[in-house]
Amino acid sequence: MSAPPQTRRSPAGKAGLQDRTGSNTSRNITTIGTPSQLLLPRLEGVIKTGKGWRARCPSHGGKSASLAITEGDNGTLLLHCFAGCPVHDVLGAVGLQMGDLFQRQHYRNMNPAERSQLRQAALIPRWRAALDVLRHEATVLLIAASKMGDGDLLDDAELTRMRVAALKIFDCGEVLNAR
Numbered sequence: 682m683s684a685p686p687q688t689r690r691s692p693a694g695k696a697g698l699q700d701r702t703g704s705n706t707s708r709n710i711t712t713i714g715t716p717s718q719l720l721l722p723r724l725e726g727v728i729k730t731g732k733g734w735r736a737r738c739p740s741h742g743g744k745s746a747s748l749a750i751t752e753g754d755n756g757t758l759l760l761h762c763f764a765g766c767p768v769h770d771v772l773g774a775v776g777l778q779m780g781d782l783f784q785r786q787h788y789r790n791m792n793p794a795e796r797s798q799l800r801q802a803a804l805i806p807r808w809r810a811a812l813d814v815l816r817h818e819a820t821v822l823l824i825a826a827s828k829m830g831d832g833d834l835l836d837d838a839e840l841t842r843m844r845v846a847a848l849k850i851f852d853c854g855e856v857l858n859a860r
């Protein structure tokens with residue numbers, strides 16, 4: 682028998698709880714379980730660290746705790762093998778998939794305000810992109826206005842570009858109105 686001396690089943694779930702500062706997340710942990718509760722019991726040599734855990738990498742083996750596990754917002758796990766194993770391989774070695782790193786039940790457990798907040802947050806990158814487009818198109822229009830102000834006529838290409846600017850601005854309106 683060559684059973685490893687370290688505990689297979691780590692107390693990580695509880696340790697994770699103690700680490701949390703959020704008030705509503707603990708409710709989710711006790712009711713539905715987190716990705717860390719799914720992953721950690723499948724790993725060997727789990728050690729609690731400041732931001733998460735270290736464990737032996739199930740993909741490449743080895744004795745050192747080369748797998749770093751960090752718990753992010755909503756219990757989402759970030760994995761990093763210092764020997765360079767892809768996350769996909771690390772998960773595959775313990776029968777898990779990428780989706781298991783995320784708290785899939787979380788959304789279902791949210792109240793309407795929390796759901797709305799999440800949807801709004803997902804829109805922010807699109808809003809930023811739309812604002813960048815608006816800024817650029819405003820510059821195009823400003824240049825055209827300056828040219829007309831100087832008494833120059835716009836040629837066909839410039840007129841077309843102004844129409845394109847208008848279309849882009851309408852598109853931005855769609856993006857910024859999205860909910």
Ligand SMILES: [Zn+2]
Pocket residue numbers: 738739740741742747762763764765766
């Ligand atoms: Zn590895």
